[in-house]
Amino acid sequence: xxxxxxxxxxxxxxxKKSNTRNLKIALGLAAVILVPTIGSTLAGSITVSNxxxxxxxxxxxxxxxxxTDAISITPTSTLDTEGLFYLGPIEVSGILPACxxxxxxxxxxxxxxxxxxxxxxxxxxxxxxxxxxxxxGTPGYSQSANCTISDGxxxxxxxxxxxxxLASAVYKITLESSSA
Numbered sequence: 001x002x003x004x005x006x007x008x009x010x011x012x013x014x015x016k017k018s019n020t021r022n023l024k025i026a027l028g029l030a031a032v033i034l035v036p037t038i039g040s041t042l043a044g045s046i047t048v049s050n051x052x053x054x055x056x057x058x059x060x061x062x063x064x065x066x067x068t069d070a071i072s073i074t075p076t077s078t079l080d081t082e083g084l085f086y087l088g089p090i091e092v093s094g095i096l097p098a099c100x101x102x103x104x105x106x107x108x109x110x111x112x113x114x115x116x117x118x119x120x121x122x123x124x125x126x127x128x129x130x131x132x133x134x135x136x137g138t139p140g141y142s143q144s145a146n147c148t149i150s151d152g153x154x155x156x157x158x159x160x161x162x163x164x165x166l167a168s169a170v171y172k173i174t175l176e177s178s179s180a
Contacts, residue, residue: 065099065177072156073175077167085167087118092175093156097134102177104130106147106159111171118161119146128159 076088087108106128108116119125128147134154144159151158 065102066094066096067098069094069096071095071175073173075170075173087161087165087167087170089150089158089160090173091151091156091158095132095134095155097154099132099177100134102132102179104132105176105178106130107174107176108161108165108170109172109174110169113172116165116169117163118165120163121146124163128161130157130159132157 071092072094074091074093076091077085078088079085090106092104106118107126108118110116115126117124117126118128125146129145130147130149131144147162148160149157150160
């Protein structure tokens with residue numbers, strides 16, 4: 001029969017450190033380093049006007065046809081017989097010759113950034129599209145959709161919405177340009 005020896009001078013055998021512990025530490029450090037790096041690599045940033053844009057992987061460059069010069073958009077209002085102000089003609093000026101043959105799209109937004117109806121030409125349209133042509137028979141534009149265009153010149157034109165839109169509903173007018 002074995003007896004329990006509580007006063008033995010023998011030391012219990014120590015366990016060897018496992019190799020998996022070192023592997024776990026190495027993987028933990030790699031995760032701490034790689035997660036922020038991957039997150040910042042996949043994040044995108046957008047800056048418009050002659051700036052570099054990054055979307056996920058790779059780069060592209062956006063360049064405005066007007067360079068560093070601003071295109072001026074001046075909205076006007078009209079007063080009806082009932083004392084209400086409506087959005088009137090929008091004067092567009094300061095367009096450089098480099099914008100020749102570009103397509104301009106106008107949109108009107110309210111205070112909650114909802115796009116408003118600005119044309120009733122073919123239903124309820126929320127944009128006015130103008131192809132700019134500095135040399136056309138009617139300088140300033142060659143064709144338009146959803147709005148009336150007038151007073152064209154080599155550096156601008158006037159856009160008139162065809163829908164009655166209260167001036168109080170106009171918070172912002174956006175202008176997008178694209179190639180034909």
